[in-house]
Amino acid sequence: MSDNHSQDFVIRFAGEGGQGLVTSADAMARAAANAGYYVSTFSTFPSQIMGGPASSQVRISTSPVLSSGDSVDVLVSLDEYAYNNHREDLSDNGVAIYNSGEFQLPGGGQYFGIDADELAKSTGNTRAANMVTIGAVAHLIGFSLEEIDAFITARFTRGRPGDDEIIESNKKAIRLGADVAANSGFSVGTLAPPSPPDYEQIMITGNAALALGAVTAGVDFYVGYPISPATTILVWMEQNLVGQGRFAHQVSSEIEAISAIVGAGYAGKKSMTATAGPGLSLMGEGLGLAWMAEIPCVVVDVQRGGPSTGLPTKSEQSDLMTCLHPGHGDMTVPILAPGSVEECFEAGALAVNWAERYQGPIIVMSEFGQAEKGENIRKPDLDAVNVETRSVYNGSNGYARYESWGENGLSPMPIPGGPGAYVANGSEHDEIGDTTHLPRHHIRLTERRFKKMGLLNDAHIEIEDEGATAMIMSWGSSKGPAREAYERLKADGVDVGWLYSMALNPLPDEMKAALEQANIVIVPELNYMGQWSAVLRQHGYRAESVTQYTGLPFKPATLVDRIAARVAELRTEKGTVLV
């Protein structure tokens, strides 16, 4: 491969919400994915319907994309504010394209202007302005215009009269943009030829993958309340969870949502809701009921910045403590925290299976940065999803539903309409579900509720380079940037290892053993308190956090610097127990 080839480019479109920024990034991503590259998009915008500073970017790479990258190679600025706001993110040889129909920049910089609206007009299609810009971007990164043509043809072939004209005008727009870029004399390099995967792919966002995973595992009852960044799951379900025996509906609050999925779970359905931090807080008592009365249901927490209304459209991983203990009293909730778009599908399916298997609530923790990130991922093998159903009681009436059976304490669950009528009770209860205050019942049932979690030991884990000076263990959506940092650190000869568990609660036995052995665990996480390392220390492991609370995801370079510095310190004071 030639040296002036680049394996990886980040292109960012910045301006105001409603200007087609996401459309541009998405078009670029699809064209590149179709050409055999790996892509990942990321958008950030204020919490308002239209306008306000926003940006959308795509990272195009010859290998699977783990993060949104460190810097920007091409910045498209639709207004001056956007340019000033994003120019610091440009890489050393990055180039900015600015909207010269809107503002001017003095000569001599690493940028050039383009009046995309005016050029689009000349094609006879005023809506082709995005394509003018994409053409300019394509030229700067040495991306084939023919690949974009293929994308345009696919996108606008809709079987309507006028399709051909629209396709031609868009193709023309691409070339007008490319010409302007060529005349500017700038280039940021040439994208290396793709190494297409040998497997089939789909293009999907994290939230859609999660919803699809859950439906694949049999979710047939969904209710939710609109809240960023979980709303797209509600919308997806209302659109797709239709037909006999299925129900998806918008309810009046998160209190209604959790109560309704508990009611449906009790009645035998595989039920789910999705929310974000504020809604999760409201669900605390209902989750406690599901725990206490032993009712399967799944709650997805698509995290945003908190507390209170917080940062509705920003990245943060600060709900961990709430998810571990959402309700009052002696309770916890099993947690799956997928670390990629691909894992969102896996976690959506596994969460439903877990809920059915141990008869109780499960929380899936995703995060804003992962929710709407579009990626081309390996097409999930639906046949490989093992759809589990709960153990249902089929005996005669007079059944003691809360009598403990076997090693894990679980007992088959009666379903209304079938035998074994009982009272599912949120008050402490005896074997048949009647309220009781007697110590022996409270002791036995408290132990039973925790013991059942032993059935949940099969989530995805990764353990590499055990025995290193420090083990990196990120969680959830910070997995990608942490993994990229880990690979760079290894390449730089830094003595680090890698731990990852999609299940945060309970931790798989194999992961506990690895944590036990670790000299020190370094946890990159997006919160102030260092929540996951605090949990690990509570378990008795040596752990500390590398935190960030900017509302943005980690840049791998930041993690490389901070972890390398920490490992260097650890090596000079080796043997010291930290934190």
Add this chain to the structure above:
Amino acid sequence: MSNRNPEYDFVWCPGCGDFGVRRALEWALERHVAEHEIPQSNYVIVAGIGCSGNMVHLMEGDQPFGLHGIHGRTLPLSFGVKMGRPDLQAVVVAGDGDFLAIGGEHIGPAAARNVDVTCVVMDNGVYGLTKGQSSPTTEMGVTTSSTPYGKIESQMMPLKYYLTIGVSYIASHYSSKPRDLANVIQDAMNHKGFSIVHVQSPCTTYNDTYDILKGNRRKGIPGMAWEVPEDHDPSSRQSAEDLLGRPGIPLGLIYKDERPTLQDRVDEIAEANPRRTPADLLASYAL
């Protein structure tokens, strides 16, 4: 204790109105089972928190399924049961505190959905289980443990509220006439849609309203309860409003609006939109 569980340690005070409501509910269920030949196991009692919610543990005879959840959430819990399993019969039992105070926010949405659930609300005008605090239906000015200088909020008028907010079946009754009450509950269960039977169920310990409801000639107290006249037209909203304009407690059916339920509308959508398999859905994400 209950007959079936000597260890069960909750009791209603002697004379509690909830005894009468329990008897009426047992009869109504029994007759509804016989009338529709639905198995008893298809009935789910969703109970609120408070004295009345313990009904679900105290019912005698064949046991229906029960869901004794958290305070104020009987309506969304029963919504989940009913929309998840339309073949089940869902009956809510709750008190005035559970249903109207902490759970008040759910009445409007349940009415707008016209979800096919029957609610038996036991109104004693007081929080009994926590020992005598004021409730939404406590009269203004009344001294309770939480209103030591007299209640300074207006008394809520639940029947008027139900009518205003669009509940499709509204009946009012009291616990001392379990046979009549059973008929009303059974009728409410036969109503396709959201039905509320609001029952005056006195608390003999903190708010004994038996005399006020029934009247006591010896003490010179006129009764507040009166039968809904036979010529009342429950399908007329105006008639219902007029009826509720009269003082006292009506006994009988006040309003009944036969309109499609949420399930009817869901069925229409299901008819027009067949199930999408995971494979169908996955196909829409092809590159």
